[in-house]
Amino acid sequence: MRTIMASLIVSAGLLTSNAFAAKIAPTTFPWMNAKQANTTYNMADHTNAVFVLEAFSLNCSWCNKNAANVDALATKFKDNDRVQVIDLGIDSSDGYFTRWIQTHNPNHPVVKDVGRKVYNALQVENGIPQVFIVNCRGEREGVVVGYWEDAEKEQVESAINKALQTTCAL
Numbered sequence: 001m002r003t004i005m006a007s008l009i010v011s012a013g014l015l016t017s018n019a020f021a022a023k024i025a026p027t028t029f030p031w032m033n034a035k036q037a038n039t040t041y042n043m044a045d046h047t048n049a050v051f052v053l054e055a056f057s058l059n060c061s062w063c064n065k066n067a068a069n070v071d072a073l074a075t076k077f078k079d080n081d082r083v084q085v086i087d088l089g090i091d092s093s094d095g096y097f098t099r100w101i102q103t104h105n106p107n108h109p110v111v112k113d114v115g116r117k118v119y120n121a122l123q124v125e126n127g128i129p130q131v132f133i134v135n136c137r138g139e140r141e142g143v144v145v146g147y148w149e150d151a152e153k154e155q156v157e158s159a160i161n162k163a164l165q166t167t168c169a170l
Contacts, residue, residue: 029113
């Protein structure tokens, strides 16, 4: 029954049930498109933030197609420090990140999920792209699987707005 319910929720595109909630601790990632080499992106530096983490791979055609949507979302929230839009790369080779950055020139951080720890903790199904919306407590508020059409864009923004209702000590 639980598998059937999870499949129904995933097919709807957005995970909202607390019965399937996932949580992550603040994580430090290698920041692949930082202006200076050997820089890290530390989630703990953004105490009250909502994180929009798009798990991607360079070899995923849907991820490449969705890159413009993620950029548009980052642009929309660029003046809101509480919303951190991040490309969460699950490739292991740094060369893939270099090619992703050269191809898409993202306007937001691209980080490397070493060992796929965050992706594995948050994923709903084995597939990409998956976009995880995580509140400041590290709790997954929503997941959108696949390329974003209008309905998925609305789901992402709805999950962000829900996550923004959670506040954490500054």
